[in-house]
Each structure stands twice: as C-alpha cells, then as structure tokens.
Amino acid sequence: MVTIKDVARECGVSVATVSNILNGKGKSSNETASKIRKKAKEMGYVPNSAAIQLKTKKTRSLGVIVEDMTIFSIPDVVDGITNYCDKMNYQIELINLRLFKNHNDTYYYKDFYYKRIRDEVMKFAQRQMEGIIYVSAHERVLPCFQFDPQIPMVMAYSYSEDERIPSVVVDDVNGSYEVVKHLISMGHSKIGVITGKPDSMHAQARLLGYQKAMYDSHNIFVPEYILNGDWGRASGYEMSGKLLKSGVTAIYCMNDLMAGGVYDRIYEEGLTVGKDISVAGYDGRELATYYKPPLTTMTLPLHDIGYEASRIMIEMLENDGKYTGKDAVIQVPCQFMEGKSIARI
C-alpha cells in the first residue's frame, strides 16, 4: 500500500504539503499542487482511513441495528437509510440481531434483550461510530437506551420511551383516517374494522384514526363493528365471519394479511369483494396487488422513514449530537393505494 510518505518523497515535498493539497487546505503553487495530485493518482495512493480516524476522530460512519433483516418492512427502511447516507457520504455498519431466529423464548426476557443491545451499542462505540440508528418492526416501545455511552441515537419505525431519542414512525392516525374517509366517501357508513393485536401501538393509532374519521363524518359509533384480530391471516378469516353477519357494507383490516383472510371468507360465502362487500387494508404490501380484485390499502412510508431517520441523525451530528427538533416523535405520512376492492354505494 502506497502512503502519503511515498507520494511526498516522489514529489520532493513534505508530507504536510501533500496532505494539505489533497485536502484542499493551506496554500501552494498550482504547479506543485497539480504535480502532487497527478503523482498521487498515478501511484494509486488511497488515504488510510484508520490513520485519519485516529487523528481526526471522525469516522463518517453510522451504526445500524436491525432486529431482523428478513421480515417485511425492515429492508425498505434500511434502503432509505442507505439512500440518504450515500448522498451525504456516510458509511454504514450493519448489525442484524436476528432476534426471532437465534434464540428461544427466554431471550425475550427484558434483561437478555437489553443486554444484547447494550453489547452491540458498546461495540459500535468502540468502533467510533458517530451515531446509531435502531430499526425495529417491533410494536412495543423500547425503553432500552438509558445507559452510558453518549452516542447519538435515532429510532426508526418504532418508538423510544426516552424523549431525548427521536423516533421516526408511521403516521398511523392520519393514514387510518384517510382510509376510512375514503370508504365513507364511497358511500359506506357501516364499516367494520378488524384490528391488530390490541396492545400494539400501531393498532391503537389506527383505531383512533378510524374513530376520528367516523366521528368527523357523523357516523354513529357501533362497538360491534370493532373486532380484535392479531395481524395474522387466519384472524381476518375468523373475524370477518362475525362482521358479515352484523350487516356491515365494508370491512377495514389493519393489515393486508388479514384482508387476505377476509377475502377468503367472503368468497366462501358466495359473495364478491368490491361488489357485494368492500374491503380495505393497510401496509401496501406487494402481495395485495395480487389479490382479486386488488386491495385498496395504505402504503407504509418505509423508505421515507429510513431516509428521514438518517437525515435527523446527521443533522444531530452537525449539532453536537443533540436533537433540536420540537417533537421527539416524527410522523411520516402513508400513501394511499387504490385497488378495486371498494364498491361505491
């Protein structure tokens, strides 16, 4: 490997001069400057980043921790992160916890879980990462960052309990509001809803959006129209049975998977989706475009969440690691995706 010394010797100048020229600092004649640049290129000089790091204490690297690389949504968030970091010329180190794969249930005990994360954060600190982005599709709040190493952090796609740590999340309330508003605008007022797991933040927020939309449109609140699902396809199938009997004209599922189960049930009863009964989903998964008819749903802003999270991270870095935004929680809007699963009545 050719070093700055080699270049300096070859050009007959000091290393300081080479360093200055190559970094666009200091002063020097155009003559030497171009000679140095030419030689450096010629000799294939690449600065040793370990040395630079050691000296400047800047790595221009971010640590990214994901809970599971292979589940829906995570890769898209990472895609957004890489997109912005590339633009800003930041490097990314990736840690994939594989939380749902490596370990048995004991792993979920708070202590183990937190210890693992703490260890990884420590490693990142040791490697001089300038900041850490934590990506989780986990619904529950993660209050796990109340410990030592003062390295700036941002949560993407899930919440932090610690208010000093900004969280970039889906704007579920408004997204859900829009879906239901759309159903209403198509003439529906008896709108059943199959929720996700009731203790999930997403389900809570989406339910609020539903209620707000219903309220704003002066629809009477009917408790029987609200049934708890568990995000799984089977629960969509199961709950829609009850809903169909209750006389609703539309079923809003809090994710596309459950909507799949709802489709199954509807066809089983000899009805047709988008004609006899309407269905709306949430998530905007590719899967949903293959449903027959294609599902009307809300696309999650996964890429944007990653992008925004890294934008905030780098902004913090330029500000002494402190977050200066007014809200600790940043809501990113979903995008409406119209299919053919909703009838006008």
Place this chain on the structure above:
Amino acid sequence: MVTIKDVARECGVSVATVSNILNGKGKSSNETASKIRKKAKEMGYVPNSAAIQLKTKKTRSLGVIVEDMTIFSIPDVVDGITNYCDKMNYQIELINLRLFKNHNDTYYYKDFYYKRIRDEVMKFAQRQMEGIIYVSAHERVLPCFQFDPQIPMVMAYSYSEDERIPSVVVDDVNGSYEVVKHLISMGHSKIGVITGKPDSMHAQARLLGYQKAMYDSHNIFVPEYILNGDWGRASGYEMSGKLLKSGVTAIYCMNDLMAGGVYDRIYEEGLTVGKDISVAGYDGRELATYYKPPLTTMTLPLHDIGYEASRIMIEMLENDGKYTGKDAVIQVPCQFMEGKSIARI
C-alpha cells in the same frame, strides 16, 4: 474517552504492560494482571479500534455490496451473511447500490455499472475491509472484478466470470430435477413448463433439470410443452393458455409469481388447481403459501448462500486471501416445499 495511557498511569505501570495483559500476551504477576483488568473495567476503558487497525492492519470487517436491498432474496442472503459473521466476530459494512432505483437506463451501460462498483470497492479497500461479498439477484454473469485492488472477493447468489472469484449459487439443476421428479412420481408425464427469461442462467439451469428428470424417467421430449415466460405473473397467465390446450396434466413454472398467473388462468377456464390440473412453482416465496391451494414449490437456500459465502470468505482470509476450494462455483441445494397443488393421477 479513556485510553490505555490513563489505565497505565492509574495502575502505575507502562502502557506496554497494560496492552500485554489485556491481550493475554507477555508475562506478569497475577497481582498486577488482575489489578489492571479491574481498573480497566472500572474506568470504562474501551480500546480504540482505529489505533488497533492502524497498528495491526487487521479490521475484522467485511464489505457487503448488494445491488438492491428491497428486492426479494437479497435480505435473506444478507441475513445469512450476518449470521455467520456474528459467530466469527466479523463486522459488516453495507453498501446498497440501489441499481434499479436511482438511475435511468443509461446506468445499465456496462461502463457506468462497472465504474460504480469499482468506486465502491475502492472505498472498501481504503477502509481496510479484509474482503468483499457481492450480492446480486441479477441473473447475468458479472465479469466486473478484473481490476486492481487485490482484495479477496466472493459472489453470492450470482456468478462471476473470473474463476479466481468463488461464486455461491443456487443448485438450480438439481432443484428443478427434484420438482419434476416429484411431478413424475405423482403420475404425471405430460408436463408443461413455463421458463423464465431464456437468456437467464437460472432459467437455463432449471430447464436442464427438467430435461434431465424427463429423460431419466423415459418421458418423450415434447418441444410444445416448453414455453418461454419472463418471470412475470402475466406471462404465466398467457403461456398457460396454450399449455392447457396442448393436453398437459401439469404445469411447472420456474417461479412462484408466474404460477400465480397460471392459477388465474386455470380458474378462469373453470378448472381446479390440484384436481383437474397440477401446478408446481419455484422460489418458495411466502406468497405461494397463500395461493389456493398452496403451491408446491422449491425454496431457495437464500440464508445458506449468504452463510456459505461468508464462510468461504473468512476461510480465504485465513489463507492469505486465496481460494483453495476445488470448484469456483459452489452449488447450494434448495429445499422442497410441498403444497396441495399437485394431484396424483
């Protein structure tokens, strides 16, 4: 940040001693040893990895380049890579080229494409990555690594033209062979096949597997049974129209997406999949488990490919960066996934 000097001063010994103890080298009394270890922990000493890197020239980091994080298969391969690297205590730096997103078509011109990759490899070299794993879901061969920096490389999920670079790929021939053998074992002999794009390595290999299975079972080769698809759902729909007329009892699609189109067509003609006509797929996508009936398919060994690629990478690293395996191409077997889409006749 507390350095080794601080620890040394605090313990009243030299930095060399601290370094030796903490790295388990040299000799020293148990007394000082334990004192140093205790103090170090107490003071929260973490070694500065930039300094270590500078001195030892070892980073224990691998660069991973993926062409697009968000497309099917890539995240699972990365998952496999992280799994093995975690075990071996190697760190990962990620670059997501976003090849199909950022740029218009001109980008695909060989020169641009190669230049981009070369640039990224250079960056990795500068950052002292010990090796690079290149992950591509691209079908075509990538002859792009014939350039300077002698940093060890491994290809995952796609082929390299350069024989010095090992490629870890799906064993398509045998996977395809097994699928078709299974169809035959269920009593089918008139087996239509919808291929992927004919110029793709995957399609070629899977076709060979098909032919081999047919030949081994003494089935007559019928050219009309082989129709070219393009991996897209629509082409499955289209091609199955012809196939149904030609009297086949089973249709083998070279991916699950096309199989979806085939299902559509079959139901449109008033037939039932898994009864009147059988369908087999390839890829083992989650999607396929939601088909009705669930599709019988071959699951790609994506995790294993990543795992194996990094295993080979690290093996190379321990061997002066040279690959010593006998084959430049490592085939990883698929796993058969039985659905209910194949009738016994």
Place this chain on the structure above:
DNA sequence: CTAATTAGGTTAAACGTTTATCCTTGTAAC
C-alpha cells in the same frame, strides 16, 4: 528604504495502540 505582509512551503508533535528489544531483580545450578 524599511517594515509588513504574503506565498509557499517545512517541522514536529500528536492521535492510541502493538511489539521487538532491553533492563532489573531474584533464584537455581554448578
């Protein structure tokens, strides 16, 4: 004509480790 400034550099310290070499003691062997 002198003093101040500037252009175009050079010197050397510093970043935080590792590691080969060197230096004391104390003990054992003869």
Place this chain on the structure above:
DNA sequence: GTTACAAGGATAAACGTTTAACCTAATTAG
C-alpha cells in the same frame, strides 16, 4: 561465588495521517 536463566516489566519505535507553529524569500505599502 560466579554464571545462567527466568520472571516481571519498561522503553521506544512504528503505524499513516493532520495540523499548529514556524521558516524563508519575495512582494507590497508607505
């Protein structure tokens, strides 16, 4: 009582940069 050796450490150079401080000659201001 000398010689050897080992145990337990210390010294200092080196890794490849950056950067503050310094130097010299030439130009400019007054």
